[in-house]
Each structure stands twice: as C-alpha cells, then as structure tokens.
Amino acid sequence: MFPASSSPSRSRPHQKTAYVRAVSQGDYEMEFYSVAINHDVSGEEDCGEDGSVRILTPIKAPNVPLHGGFAAMDNKLYCMGGDPPYRAGRFYEPVRRFYALDTSSRNRTKSSWKKRASMRNGRFLPPTVVVDGKIFVFGGIEGPYCHTRHWAEVFDTKSGRWSSLLPPPQLPTAYGLFAVALPDLGKILVGSCEDEFLYTYYPEEGLWELLDHKMVFxxxxxxxxxxxxxxxxxxxxxxxxxxxxxxxxxYSGCIKDLEKVVPLESLMPPNVDLFYPAVHHVAGNVFSLLCLEYFSSEHRATLLHCVKFSISDLVVQGGEDVCFNAAVRSADAYSIQTPSQILDAVVIVVDGLKTFNERIACRVKWSFASLAQLKKKILKCSVDWDMSLLISEILSSINVSLNPIPQ
Structure with missing residues (x-):
C-alpha cells in the first residue's frame, strides 16, 4: 500500500512542517502556527510519555483576507481569495487577491506576505491542491458571479500566470466540496460530501473523468x-x-492508544466545530493527526495536538475484505491562545538544517501527570492573564522548569 521510496530514514536531509491557518480572536485576523510533523518518525514508540508541551506564538498576517484558499509548495505558503473588506450596503463578493510567504526567511513580519498576480475570479474557501508546480483552485464561487466557465483555474508558479480550466460535465455541489492531489497517478480527485459521484481531473490533458467507485464511508x-x-x-x-x-x-477503524494522548470527546461534535482533525502523510507508513483540545474558555487555553501514528500492512479477509491496524507512535502538545476558528493546515518540506518552529516561545518537558496538573490549575484560575504568562506561572508553581528553544 505504501511506496517503498517513501520509507522513513534517519539520514533524510529534510523535515516536514505543518502550517496551521487560524482566525484570531478579538482582531479577527489571519494567523499561522508552524508544527514539525516528522521529528523522530523512525524512533521507538512512546505514545507521548516523553513528549513536550510548547507554547506557540502565531505568525500574524493582517493583510491576508480571511476564508480564502490555502496551499504550500517548496518553501512558500499561498493564500488566494477570501472575504472582502466590510462595506455597508455592498453585495458580498469574494476577492481575487493572491499572497505568498517565503517560510525560509528567518525575519518574518506582518509585511512578509507579498502580493502576486490576482486570480481571474474571487473565491470563498475554494479547495486547493498542488500538482507538478501548479496550484489548482476549484469552486468557491456562488451567487450572480457563479458561472461554469469560471469554476476552476490554475496558477503556474514558473510563468506567474493564472488560467481557467474547463469545468466538469456536472458541477459538484458547492457545500462540502473537496479536492485531493494524486501525484503518483497524475490526477486530482474532486467531489462533494453531498454527491455520490466523484471526478478525476487529468492536469496534463485538461480532461475530466467520472470515477467508478464503491466508497462505503x-x-x-x-x-x-x-x-x-x-x-x-x-x-x-x-x-x-x-x-x-x-x-x-x-476500511474504517480506530487508532490504537489515541485516547491516551487526546481525550476522545475533543474529536467529536460539537468540539470539532472549531477545527476538524486533519491527517497528513509523514513518510512510509507514518501519518500525523492534528487536532485541538479546548479546555479553558475563561483563559482561552487550547492544546494543539500532533499525534504520529503508523499503519500496518493490509490483511485480506474473506477474499475481498481488507483491514489494517493503526497505532500511535508518539505525540506532541502545543499550547496556543484559542482562535476564533482554525481553517485548515498544509505541509511544507523544508531543509532539515534549518530551525523550524521559530515562533515557539518555550519548551516544557511533561508527563501525563504534570499535563493533567496544568489543565486543573488553568481551570481553577480566576485572573484573566495572558495565556503564555499564565502557563509559565502555573508550571513554575508545580516545579516544572522552562527551557528556551534555541532560535
């Protein structure tokens, strides 16, 4: 099931970092958190007992519109479309703006996001994928500006230009629209949770094909x-x-030991309304699961969990039935100020010699007991401190030392 070339190796010269896109509370602006997702993927299984809690400070992006598309390629993040500036009495129309951020820069500021060539059409939360150096954007157009010939477009990073794509024979339902890159097959899968049909799009030929599938879940x-x-x-x-x-x-099944590192109630409605857990491929048979644990509304305290899990080889049962086992390998917890909303996350492959998570303020070694103490202390506090100061004070009170991370 997993290509041999994807096997993890200790000598790999690069790391994978997930960038989580959020909407901040209060000023309601775009912000980003970076989390390394393939640190020690070939190490021994520990289920998180020797993990760490880190306090993350977001990368602010006040000029980037909310609720646009989001993509990553090479060392760059891309945001396209989204909400227009509010103007009373004006009909809502998503913007066409397109921004890029070079994540390899160590001195990232609010002005580090650079404008690129605007899309041909404004879009709201369009599914976005990257294939062969091109960014494909689907849907996100509604109302009087919705037309089949505007439904999808592509940005060529080499030429710096956008071009329209031919639409599929029947447009998928806008609600629940998704797109998945299939780079090994040279295709893009496009569908909607509201429809029973799925399409495969062939970027080289510019053709759509209705997919014959038997998807159960x-x-x-x-x-x-x-x-x-x-x-x-x-x-x-x-x-x-x-x-x-x-x-x-x-196939559908649980991830063994997941409940030991993340409370299962955090993974079910209504708790997932803030952020639906996201799966990313790390290497070989190893994956990461990003999810939130929202445990203090008074102090806006939230844990962003990054759980690494592995999948066993397939087992064929009864001739056609297939099953496999998934189990937690390790887990990290990151403390963030609760955002208004977390939209999604993308993954960037970066040079392993570079420092990732440059915005991390401090690192704290923890056990399950100390993490439980941390939560109890936060829930009992009545003073509305800044969350990072609050946690620092609490950890000091339970004799847990703070060690700065080298920048």
Missing part, C-alpha cells in the same frame, strides 16, 4: 482526505477511514 463536510499512492485516508467521528481508488476497498 462518505467524506464529511470540512474533512480533507490525504492520498498516498492510490489510497485516500481521512479522520472522522473518532475513526480513521481509508479507500483505495484502484482496488475499490474501504
């Missing part, structure tokens, strides 16, 4: 699958789901 709205070779993986309702596009098998 539907992909819920707000859930974004990840593809490894010909298999889709996604997390929903506390279970890991999978579907193979070639052999047409489906």
């Amino acid at each position: 539907g992909i819920s709205c707000h859930v974004k699958p990840v593809a490894v070779h010909a298999t889709l993986f996604w997390f929903d309702d506390c279970n890991l789901h999978a579907y193979n596009l070639v052999d047409k098998w489906s």
